[in-house]
Amino acid sequence: MNSGAISDLTDQDQNDSLVLPANWRPRTAGPALSIFAVDVAVVLIFSLLSGFVFLAPQSLSNIALDGSESVLLCIGSAFLLGAGEIDISIGANVILSSVVGGKTMAALGSPLTASLIGACACILCGAAVGAFNALVVIRLRVTSFITTLASLGIVTGIAYVLTNGYNVSNVPLGLQSDFGVAKLGDLLPYPALIALAFALAAWFVLSHTRFGLHTLALGSSREAAVRAGIDVHSRLMALFMLAGGAAGVSGFIDLSRYASTNLSGHQTDALAAIAGAVIGGTNLFGGRISIGGAVFGALLAVILQDGLVVVGLAAFYQLIAVGIVLIAAVSVREFAQSGDSTVPFSSRLMALLYGHAPTKAHAPVGNWRV
Secondary structure, three states: OOHHHHHHHHOOOOOOOOOOOOOOOOEOHHHHHHHHHHHHHHHHHHHHHOOOHHHOHHHHHHHHHHHHHHHHHHHHHHHHHHOOOOOOOHHHHHHHHHHHHHHHHHHOOOHHHHHHHHHHHHHHHHHHHHHHHHHHHHHOOOOHHHHHHHHHHHHHHHHHHHHOOOOOOOOOHHHHHHHHOOEEOOOEEHHHHHHHHHHHHHHHHHHHOHHHHHHHHHHHOHHHHHHOOOOHHHHHHHHHHHHHHHHHHHHHHHHHHHOOOOOOOOOOHHHHHHHHHHHOOOOOOOOOOOHHHHHHHHHHHHHHHHHHHHOOOOHHHHHHHHHHHHHHHHHHHHHHHOOOOOOOHHHHHHHHHOOOOOOOOOOOHHHOEO
């Protein structure tokens, strides 16, 4: 969506905010399906290399469990990126949220009560960190990159101060056995269900509400969004708190899986979340979000890591292989999205081979890609 489209919509509604066009429908097939195809291809390759061990129900269940936290963080990052903002402190937010939740659980007696209140503490802590980032961006007018870079150090330091550098382990064991590693029908982990529900809710909000439309408007043209009457400050606050809340849920899942905090982990969570969102079709500079793409982009990195372990590749080779495949995945997605849809695939392929990039198609206002 470009600034001209926003300006056209501005004339329709001067007194309220942007109104959803009558023919507006999300287009999810492009980026999401292309990355899903890559995910399936990688799974099949690892299955062949491992004698189809990788296709076993237990292996697929592990992928879903390992990917639950990544999916949450990717979706939160996708919303911020779509609005033209970024949060590189979400990994530290996961750590602090799990610390606050773990200490809350340790202070309570009843395992069930401790688990429920601890979950609320994780989410509230994550949202509070997001609100802090938003206030700095809005009130002090510091860019989100610098703000969250500073917040990364602040939040990490607070987590170490609260724990004196030791992991919190006084977590009810029932939380781990009944939720963290428990499965629905012995196949789908409960944390994966949480991530799936969050993804569906995010898709609905982005596709069918003004909040989703306003988020895309902020990333397309901040000036045009202001002229259209959007309360930019409140939207930014909500978006940062959404990303922070997703980090809080991820912190609770991490706490429930291992029955302990992980102060030394999550150092690369922010980069992985941003990379997964961008791989899935979200524009790094705002204006376009793909929820389905973010889900499959997050799962791609998990599939690669788990698959390389199954086939017995050494850890230092895994980093190289993951980087190469991620670059290839983005290239495939960009090529699938490029060019006029009326141009045959073979013609676009020949243009690519001969160095002539196909012409980008500009979607009409009624077909924003989400």
